[in-house]
Amino acid sequence: MSLDIWLHGVLTARATPKSGGRKVVMEYTDEGRLGYGGGAPILSCSLPSAPGPNAPSVSRSFLEGLLPEGRALQHAAARLRGVELDLAGAPAAPSDAMALLAEYGRECAGAVVVVPAGEGLPTEGRLSSPLSEQELVDLIQNLPARPLGADPTRGIRMSLAGAQDKLLLTRVNGRWCMPVDGFPSTHIIKPTTVWPHSAENEALVLALSQKCGLSDNAVWIERIGDATALVAERYDRNVASDGTIHRLHQEDMCQAVGLRPKDKYLIGRPSERMARVLREFADSPQREIADIYKQVAFRTIVGDEDGHGKNYSLMLHDGVVKAAPLYDSLSTLEYPELSGTMGTKIGAQQSLAKVDRQALLDEAKAMGLPARAAEQALDELATHVRSGIEDLPAEITEGWPSEHLIETVLARSHRLETGQPLGGVKRSSRPSLTLDTITAKKHGAAPARGGTTSTP
Numbered sequence: 001m002s003l004d005i006w007l008h009g010v011l012t013a014r015a016t017p018k019s020g021g022r023k024v025v026m027e028y029t030d031e032g033r034l035g036y037g038g039g040a041p042i043l044s045c046s047l048p049s050a051p052g053p054n055a056p057s058v059s060r061s062f063l064e065g066l067l068p069e070g071r072a073l074q075h076a077a078a079r080l081r082g083v084e085l086d087l088a089g090a091p092a093a094p095s096d097a098m099a100l101l102a103e104y105g106r107e108c109a110g111a112v113v114v115v116p117a118g119e120g121l122p123t124e125g126r127l128s129s130p131l132s133e134q135e136l137v138d139l140i141q142n143l144p145a146r147p148l149g150a151d152p153t154r155g156i157r158m159s160l161a162g163a164q165d166k167l168l169l170t171r172v173n174g175r176w177c178m179p180v181d182g183f184p185s186t187h188i189i190k191p192t193t194v195w196p197h198s199a200e201n202e203a204l205v206l207a208l209s210q211k212c213g214l215s216d217n218a219v220w221i222e223r224i225g226d227a228t229a230l231v232a233e234r235y236d237r238n239v240a241s242d243g244t245i246h247r248l249h250q251e252d253m254c255q256a257v258g259l260r261p262k263d264k265y266l267i268g269r270p271s272e273r274m275a276r277v278l279r280e281f282a283d284s285p286q287r288e289i290a291d292i293y294k295q296v297a298f299r300t301i302v303g304d305e306d307g308h309g310k311n312y313s314l315m316l317h318d319g320v321v322k323a324a325p326l327y328d329s330l331s332t333l334e335y336p337e338l339s340g341t342m343g344t345k346i347g348a349q350q351s352l353a354k355v356d357r358q359a360l361l362d363e364a365k366a367m368g369l370p371a372r373a374a375e376q377a378l379d380e381l382a383t384h385v386r387s388g389i390e391d392l393p394a395e396i397t398e399g400w401p402s403e404h405l406i407e408t409v410l411a412r413s414h415r416l417e418t419g420q421p422l423g424g425v426k427r428s429s430r431p432s433l434t435l436d437t438i439t440a441k442k443h444g445a446a447p448a449r450g451g452t453t454s455t456p
Helices: 056-064 070-081 094-104 133-141 198-211 253-257 270-281 285-302 357-367 371-390 403-418 435-443
Strands: 003-007 010-018 023-028 041-044 112-116 167-172 175-177 187-191 219-224 227-233 237-239 245-247 250-252 313-317 320-323 341-346 349-351
Touching (some): 003 041, 003 094, 010 041, 023 056, 041 056, 133 219, 198 219, 198 227, 198 285, 250 253, 253 270, 253 313, 270 285, 270 313, 270 320, 285 341, 285 403, 371 403
Antiparallel strands (some): 003 010, 237 245, 250 313, 341 349
């Protein structure tokens, strides 16, 4: 089965299986390339707009990058095959990704809509009736068996990358609705499921990132039955004054450099590789590189060890590339079970406790950012972190033990200015685990390969 990939209402590319389904190639349509210069990014920086098929490896990476990961991916594959989860396993061949996107690809990350070839662009879709409290509770309780809340039997066909349990919903007049038949979603809802207070932790970190100018999409905490959930506006959606929802195109770093999701921890320095992409495609490379650098430094200050290749993204519009806002960040220092080892290096350091100002300056040098600009960025960021914490709304900081997280971030921010190692927290004597390991243990599955496993 081939797939048609639509972008902003235009049939932009077709993905075709080759070699009996063992490979897949993507090729732009003439209409899709119209208005783009040779080599300009349309769907992805790794898929240039030149005529002819793109390489199977980057084609596969782009398509797989649209799908969930881990247990959520296994559940989606099991439902598609009509078998028990234990018999399904994770999709391993390009044909699996193709079949999953044919089923779930009406609403994806960015502005793409994926349908079986020849099916045509879906209608504008529709919304369900506003969900009751009990319906929301049921959706949360059915995660991860129904990733994102997707249910093809009811026309709810959605796909979004990431291993954490989450829902995709559309908010209209303060009420939650299910997007049906390809209608755009507007918000991501992530319940606390694996790590204590993870929803509150991420809400605080993302709210702080807004104070630092690294994001501007609204985040808040919502109680749904007995669950506490993070609610975040999708930064790749824009709601006009008349209520019309527009999709904004984006891709993550793995897609941008042609790497598969399973290699997200093996990317080396994602910031350095993203800087190369921005230098090639951005209108203002130094400005965009500086934005990514600030995100790297912010994740370091708050103690987020999970800055892998799928946690940085780019916005693409009419061939112009910019850094996407910061997203999916929380302080992993709050969880002693985790290793304290970052998924990727900062300078020569990979330990959250040992990384220091010099390591961040070395990272800036590797990205091609002038030393003076990097010094200024770090000083401004430390200042914004301190003032931002003082200005966080009470609904973000109250009702859970946020004091320890706040004290940790303030201490690390101060040490950044003085040049000391940023330090960590007192570690548990239990064996160090990773985010993937803890998630897998909770669901009774083997941990995914490729995560960080060493201790600092």
